[in-house]
Amino acid sequence: MIRPTITTRAARLLGTFCIVAGAAAVPRPAAAQVYIGRDIPHRGNIEISGGAVWLGGYDLGSAAAEETRNTGTGTGPFVLFDTSSKTDPSVGLQGRLGVYATKSVSVEGGVLVAWPSVSTRLTGDAESASDLTATETLTRVIVDGSVLFHFTGASFGGGRGVPFILGGAGYLRDAHEKNEVIETGHEFHIGGGLHYWFGQGKHRFGIRADGGISWRQGGADSAETTRTVPMAAGSIAYLF
């Protein structure tokens, strides 16, 4: 479906697209043309979104409280007790601001705040202290930037639904309880998702769902190990 009115700017965009398409010499199905027009997010459009995010938990490893064993009393270190730590899955809030560089590519920055719980399981005490799980809650902030590629050709719902993939990097800041200790790190992420816009006007609301994987180092986890964290988010978006 081609909409009947095309603005001058939209016509320019159409022309650009045709040149690119022609240069690529790829035959395109007529259905793809539904995104060629003023209603598709295009260069200069700004998208604001905000919503909830889920972060997966991950293992922080094990450690034993050991003492130096005297000779003749056994082998290996004397284990006073064992610990096993993990970060539990958590939910948080996320806000993003994006700018479309082209119809297919946008860049965005975001802030995520979550409150994951860190727990350490304490077992095997040498003097029979009862097993126990010690906990604390972090305030985790991630400030990140991403590049999104929108598959305009794979849209559906009359052009309202547009899948995308994204990749980026971020700065990680973990504040321990009472915010007395701040630890920082970094992360890289990739993911994919879907925009579904309500309406086709210049200003419109929509919803956004995305998921992905974050690889992170640092923060409350001092190990050199890179942790793999699954993420999922749902947001309300506004385009203008």
Next chain:
Amino acid sequence: MKRRAAVLITLSLVAFYTVPAGAYLKLGTKVGARTVTLAWTQLPIRYFITDRGTTGVTSTQLQQTVQSAFSTWQAVSTAQISSQFVGLTLTGPSSGDGVTVIGFQNRPDLERTLGATSFMVDSTTGAIVEADIFFNTAFPWSVSAQGDTGLFDLQSIALHEIGHLFGLAHSAMGETELRAGGRRVIAAEAVMFPIAFSAGTILGRTLKADDIAGIGDIYSNSTYSRNTGSISGKVTKSGQGVLGAHVIAFDVRTQKLVGGFSLSDDGSFVIAGLEPGPHILRVEPLDDGDIESFFDATLNIDVNFRAQFYDKIVVVPKGGGTSGVELKVVAK
């Protein structure tokens, strides 16, 4: 200057008093109504070595071993301490002459004492004026780099005694078992644990986190103030403070153990010199050594409670402290 001398005759020594609100068990003395930490105010500590050896160890080897032990303490980056070997002397290690002397002494009457440290203290300030260390020649000694079977490692014991000389009391960071003839160490994670490792081993030559926290607490420098933190709180049982409970802070990241005691009737404790980050707290009764190795015998130390963990991870801030921890223990 009014001076008071005291000779301490356990394996190492019994504290005059334990200092309240300290991060570590330190030696203290009463100055008027106050208890103050024993410490050297004049550095470097100038010491002599008695020019007398024992079987297998010459006085020169003794001097080199003692110097090495001093160097080990002085290498602690969070403490500002120094010492100076003045020379050999014919005088034995004895209190009251105003001179710090370290040497061998034959004390067959002290059948379980490898060495001891005694002090002369300025009772108006708590400043250490003199400290003497003797190593008991009733025991066989070794200065071998690898240790000698059946011989006690002089460097390990010197490291312990010099810890006392600097003002540290005993650490409870160790486990023991009762056997015929006394307690035997199963394991220890502090040079300042009151009972030595078995003869033949050199395991006691290395300072542990607990020792390092302790020496930094007495002779703190800017690195200590800037880079370490503390945990404070109370140990209670049925709502009442517990005196003499041993509280251990375990750094999950570095796996270092640092201990402290509840040192007042309300059960207050402070563990200082901790590296920043999350710690696990565990409290236990003082049951791995004679109470008198740690506290004045007149104190009512409570050992009737079970070992247990604290249910929160306690995060130590850099250069600051986390307070308000309450460890509630239950009777055995």
